[in-house]
Amino acid sequence: MVGAEEAARLDRLEIQVENGGGGAWEYLCLVHKLKPRRSDKVLKHGLAILNDPKARSNLGGEEWTLYEQVAFAAFDCQQHNVAKVFSLSLPLPLHMCDCVAVLSKEFPGSLRVGRLEGMLLEAENSWAEAEKVYARLLEDNPLDQIIYKRKVAIAKAQGDLKVAVDFLNKYLEIFMSDHDAWRELAEIYVSLQMYKQAAFCYEELLLSQPTVSLYHLAYAEASSLQLWFLLTAFIEQVLYTMGGLENLLTAKKYYASATTLSGGKNTRALYGICLCSAAISQLTKGRSKEEKESSDLPSLAAEALLRDYKYRAPKKLPLLNSMLKNMKLSS
Amino acid sequence: MAADCCYEVSQIAYVKLVLHALKHPSSAVNGLLLGRLRQDGSTATVEVADAVPLSHAQIGLLPALEIALIQIEEHFEAEGLSVVGYYHANERHNDLELGNAAKKIGDHIFRFFPRAAVLLLDNNKLQKLKTGKGRDPAVQLYTRDSSRSWRQTGSDGSNQLTLKEPAANIVLFDYISSEKWQQIVDFDDHLDDISKDWLNPGLFD
Numbered sequence: 001m002v003g004a005e006e007a008a009r010l011d012r013l014e015i016q017v018e019n020g021g022g023g024a025w026e027y028l029c030l031v032h033k034l035k036p037r038r039s040d041k042v043l044k045h046g047l048a049i050l051n052d053p054k055a056r057s058n059l060g061g062e063e064w065t066l067y068e069q070v071a072f073a074a075f076d077c078q079q080h081n082v083a084k085v086f087s088l089s090l091p092l093p094l095h096m097c098d099c100v101a102v103l104s105k106e107f108p109g110s111l112r113v114g115r116l117e118g119m120l121l122e123a124e125n126s127w128a129e130a131e132k133v134y135a136r137l138l139e140d141n142p143l144d145q146i147i148y149k150r151k152v153a154i155a156k157a158q159g160d161l162k163v164a165v166d167f168l169n170k171y172l173e174i175f176m177s178d179h180d181a182w183r184e185l186a187e188i189y190v191s192l193q194m195y196k197q198a199a200f201c202y203e204e205l206l207l208s209q210p211t212v213s214l215y216h217l218a219y220a221e222a223s224s225l226q227l228w229f230l231l232t233a234f235i236e237q238v239l240y241t242m243g244g245l246e247n248l249l250t251a252k253k254y255y256a257s258a259t260t261l262s263g264g265k266n267t268r269a270l271y272g273i274c275l276c277s278a279a280i281s282q283l284t285k286g287r288s289k290e291e292k293e294s295s296d297l298p299s300l301a302a303e304a305l306l307r308d309y310k311y312r313a314p315k316k317l318p319l320l321n322s323m324l325k326n327m328k329l330s331s
Numbered sequence: 332m333a334a335d336c337c338y339e340v341s342q343i344a345y346v347k348l349v350l351h352a353l354k355h356p357s358s359a360v361n362g363l364l365l366g367r368l369r370q371d372g373s374t375a376t377v378e379v380a381d382a383v384p385l386s387h388a389q390i391g392l393l394p395a396l397e398i399a400l401i402q403i404e405e406h407f408e409a410e411g412l413s414v415v416g417y418y419h420a421n422e423r424h425n426d427l428e429l430g431n432a433a434k435k436i437g438d439h440i441f442r443f444f445p446r447a448a449v450l451l452l453d454n455n456k457l458q459k460l461k462t463g464k465g466r467d468p469a470v471q472l473y474t475r476d477s478s479r480s481w482r483q484t485g486s487d488g489s490n491q492l493t494l495k496e497p498a499a500n501i502v503l504f505d506y507i508s509s510e511k512w513q514q515i516v517d518f519d520d521h522l523d524d525i526s527k528d529w530l531n532p533g534l535f536d
Contacts, residue, residue: 037357076357157423159423159426191422191430191432193431193432267522267523267525268522271398271522275397275398308525309525312525312526313521313525313526313528315528316402316525316528319402319405319406320402322405323398323401323402323405326401
């Protein structure tokens with residue numbers, strides 16, 4: 001995850017390069033370091049450097065890393081970006097193969113280039129061929145994390161989510177401290193509506209990185225998502241399950257901790273507290289006073305939201321106000 | 332119920348939803364459709380007048396869907412519009428299946444508006460449109476039939492789904508070439524930075 005300052009520097013550089021102000025190499029190095037997904041820009045500016053013999057020789061040994069970076073960018077653009085078909089007139093597949101060919105010539109038999117060859121096949125949707133390449137590479141390098149992840153990517157790209165989940169679980173048995181993998185698995189579980197399993201993944205992340213507010217938020221959302229679907233599906237028969245209430249209480253707790261970690265500035269967490277409180281009061285209507293909500297938290301969250309909207313989004317303030325009034329969180 | 336109903340999508344709604352999908356090419360996106368029901372004698376037409384992009388995050392597709400619904404409904408009530416449908420673009424380029432999450436959100440909207448439309452972006456159609464001067468919208472329409480499941484309606488040749496403005500695809504391509512999608516804001520963006528407006532005022536000025 002990229003820090004705000006670095007993200008700002010990246011955006012500034014990007015604008016500068018896009019407007020012909022130079023600094024392309026600096027931009028590409030920053031992208032390489034921070035790993036945001038800006039494939040179309042990387043492709044454009046990377047290719048510009050590679051196609052200019054003088055600029056290329058200035059890079060010295062870094063030339064090869066640039067080839068690799070541009071290859072990745074080209075795979076990404078060809079695969080996903082429909083817009084590329086409209087705006088770029090370069091024949092992309094030609095450049096993809098070029099980059100990989102240049103690298104295999106310079107570094108024959110290399111694992112790193114072998115992976116690129118596999119990814120080239122993936123980009124061309126030749127899944128079976130790509131799997132063969134990876135199987136071969138795995139024989140000599142059985143603990144290569146990247147190749148395992150490519151296998152997951154292939155499964156995901158073909159829509160085999162259950163297979164992707166399987167692979168990821170096997171991967172995590174070996175490499176259990178890979179946070180990105182836990183996140184990816186959680187996201188796949190959410191897309192399969194397996195919220196309990198997703199919550200388990202977020203729990204792992206929370207244990208190892210308890211100060212990352214994003215994980216608190218995600219856990220809260222996973223906890224409340226299943227309940228939302230249940231409630232909206234059976235809206236006539238109101239579900240008063242203890243399980244439902246527990247999930248809401250858990251969710252509220254994690255929205256609260258996300259708020260604390262982010263210094264009260266996280267809009268989603270504040271909204272989360274408000275929504276959970278409203279849902280909890282609905283569910284506990286008619287129960288004894290002791291069991292009801294007794295903290296100031298919901299109204300504090302409401303106040304914080306109102307303050308923020310007043311200064312930064314005044315046009316939306318009336319909508320927020322009326323929503324909070326209906327939830328009885330403000331007067 | 333939906334068999335004798337036409338769906339007319341305005342240029343604004345159509346362009347917004349496609350631009351939203353193009354802005355986030357590597358994830359699924361979704362949004363709400365706003366409009367009204369028009370009755371001309373025995374024909375009913377759902378006019379989709381506008382769209383509000385909701386989210387593009389991969390962490391579920393429901394970050395505060397509840398909040399978005401409440402605020403969006405309230406805002407558009409003043410214009411005589413209500414939520415009449417939902418749009419969705421899948422994560423994978425050639426995935427043309429309406430997923431479970433999309434169906435559930437569709438079900439929720441159906442409860443309040445029985446002629447709810449679910450529009451699924453069709454990337455293949457979108458690419459084909461580049462070559463011809465197609466007047467067909469690059470989306471598939473799904474409506475709920477009597478068996479309570481979402482069924483695709485009017486594929487090639489049927490006239491249940493139309494674009495209100497005939498030049499909508501031409502306008503769309505203009506915006507795509509000028510990379511207009513970079514300016515589109517969804518509810519997710521708003522939650523990350525509330526100064527960003529999900530109404531996208533001035534997007535088409």
